[in-house]
Amino acid sequence: MTLRVARHGGEVVLTLPPRISADEGRAFAETKSGWLRQVRARMPEARIAAHGAVLPVAGQGLLITPSPLSSARIAGEALLVPENRAAGPVVRAFLKHQAQQALLEACTRHAAALGKPFRAIALRDTRSRWGSCTSDARLMFSWRLAMAPYPVLDYVAAHEVAHLAHMDHSPRFWAAVERLMPGYAPQRAWLRQQGDTLLAWRFGD
Template sequence: MVEAFTIGNGMRITWRRSSRARRMTLRVPRDGGPVVLTLPAHVALSDGAAFAESKSRWLLQAAERRPAPSIVRHGAVLPVGGAMLTLTPAATRTAQDDGDALLLPASRPAGAVVQAFLKHMAMQQLRAACDRHAAALGRPYRAIVLRDTRSRWGSCTSDGRLMFSWRLAMAPPVVLDYVAAHEVAHLRHMDHSPRFWAAVAALMPDYARHRDWLKRHGSDLMAWQFRDPAGD
């Protein structure tokens, strides 16, 4: 059961505790989901509710800035590897890139087919990129895991496990490659110190412009919904 409460402006706030959190934080998900309040272990829920109430105006403004959700359905134009492809029903058993179109089995829900296609594409590209960057860095990784995360594009654990959002398959390949380089660099530096960014630059000298692309356009990728409320 999700723990939640409502503040004075009518906005629903879900909350969670984190032993690692040092302060209260509010996050407005880019996919249109409820606001998330993170509380340190020692902070009372009443204090968290008061904090959320004090930020009610900012929360409304942040929610209004979110991009409108885009539904993955036949006829939609979806970014795939940075290219805009029209999702087109066709006599095919699997999704196929046909230049300006992504051909999809006509009898199956578009969302599920496209999601599986993007996951497969992301895993192939990320594995190749991580292999290349890890070899250049001289630090092997243990595993790659794909998830549909909302707050980060990738992460690296202290034991060398790399996690990525499969939505990176929608971005240009160089942007996906930057995120791979970023997380692989964490195999050497588990922080964002100058030494870490130097390691990223060694792997990808022009990383800054790809990072900026993700900052500008990442919310658009997050806005895509792969379940059509109205059905395919």
């Protein structure tokens, strides 16, 4: 039996093997009620990407501001969005574009340094991982990395590119990450400590 709290929304998920009854599963979950309350209490509250909200973009807080524009753009400490459209979907599209550009640059640079080309980059709104690498050299990332400080995004890019050479988390893999991004530990720690704040943002879905 496994019990986890989803990083998106805080839903409690109980997984039972075939031989375990639902009653046994409920009894198991009840024994973990204190732990569940603690985990959910530590989760950041949901944030709505709407006019007047301060949204992180590359680690900088920007005030979402309605403006007579046709598309979103950064102006100083503001993220200007079309005033006649809902802010959430516009901001989400903007973040995806930012992530695509930044990750393509970072992955291209790291792949050249490693001598291992990748086939494609895809963006998803993943909840359990920030990136992944397939055996056929396709890289996938969460577009929410566009909200993180650039060095954090760059670390995730280096991490997944390193998997092009080592499809595991062996010492050789971590040595490759270190070669691509010396001193990556603070960025890895930032994701562990602050990553849930990126997942807390809602964009009108």
